[in-house]
Amino acid sequence: xxxxxxxxxxxxxxxxxxxxVTVTAVHPWGSASxxxxxxxxxxxxxxxxxxxxxxxxxxxxxxxxxxxxxDPSADSRALSERAKNLAKQQSQIxxxxxxxxxxxxxxxxxxxxxxxxxxxxxxxxxxxxxxxxGSQWTCYDLLIxxxxxxxxxxxxxxxxxxxxxxxxxxxxxxxxxxxxxTNPATQIRWGLRYVKEVYGTPxxxxxxxxxxxxx
Numbered sequence: 001x002x003x004x005x006x007x008x009x010x011x012x013x014x015x016x017x018x019x020x021v022t023v024t025a026v027h028p029w030g031s032a033s034x035x036x037x038x039x040x041x042x043x044x045x046x047x048x049x050x051x052x053x054x055x056x057x058x059x060x061x062x063x064x065x066x067x068x069x070x071d072p073s074a075d076s077r078a079l080s081e082r083a084k085n086l087a088k089q090q091s092q093i094x095x096x097x098x099x100x101x102x103x104x105x106x107x108x109x110x111x112x113x114x115x116x117x118x119x120x121x122x123x124x125x126x127x128x129x130x131x132x133x134g135s136q137w138t139c140y141d142l143l144i145x146x147x148x149x150x151x152x153x154x155x156x157x158x159x160x161x162x163x164x165x166x167x168x169x170x171x172x173x174x175x176x177x178x179x180x181x182t183n184p185a186t187q188i189r190w191g192l193r194y195v196k197e198v199y200g201t202p203x204x205x206x207x208x209x210x211x212x213x214x215x
Contacts, residue, residue, distance in 0.1 A: 108185060118150040118164060118184035125188055132192075132202055140195070140202035143209055152184050165191025 110124035126132040148154035162170030164187040173180035173190040199205035209215040
C-alpha cells in the first residue's frame with residue numbers, strides 16, 4: 001500500500017513539473033519553513049537625512065553647558081562705547097595737565113616750555129611778578145650782565161658774591177628755595193625782590209650801580 005501511494009505521489013509531482021508549476025517543498029510532518037521576517041526600522045528614525053540650517057548668529061557655550069547666541073552688533077556697540085570712554089578720559093587728563101601748567105606758571109612766574117635760558121626766565125618773571133617790561137627790563141638786563149652775565153654759578157673772587165644777582169653771601173637766596181646754588185629761577189626771584197625792596201625799580205638799581213660800581 002505504501003509503495004502504491006509513493007508511486008502515485010511521484011507521478012503527480014512529475015505531472016505538475018511538466019506543466020511548469022513550482023512546488024514548494026512541504027515538511028514531511030506538514031510544517032512549512034518560514035521566510036525570515038524583515039527587520040523593522042528603529043522607532044523615530046527618518047528615512048531621509050535632514051539638511052543642516054546655518055544659524056543666524058554665532059553660538060557659544062554658556063555657563064550652564066548649553067549655547068548662547070552672540071549678536072555681532074552688540075560687540076560693535078561695546079567697542080564704540082569703550083572708545084568714547086577712552087576719549088573722554090584722555091580729554092580730562094589733558095585738561096588737568098593744562099590746569100597744572102597754568103598753576104605752575106602763576107606760582108613760579110615763568111613758563112618752562114618757552115623760557116629755557118636764565119635770561120628768558122628773568123624776563124618772564126620780571127614781567128609776570130612785577131610788571132617790569134620795556135625800559136625797566138632793559139635796565140635789569142644791563143644790571144645783571146654787569147654783575148654775572150646771567151651765569152648761575154658766577155662767583156666774585158674777592159667778595160665771594162654768588163649767582164646771577166651776586167648775592168653776598170649766596171646763602172641769602174635760600175629764602176626763595178633750597179636749590180639756590182643751581183636753580184636760576186630761585187636766584188632771579190630773590191634778585192628781583194631785592195631790587196624792588198631796596199631801589200624800587202630796575203632802572204633805580206642800574207642808576208645806582210653806574211655811580212657806585214655795586215648795588
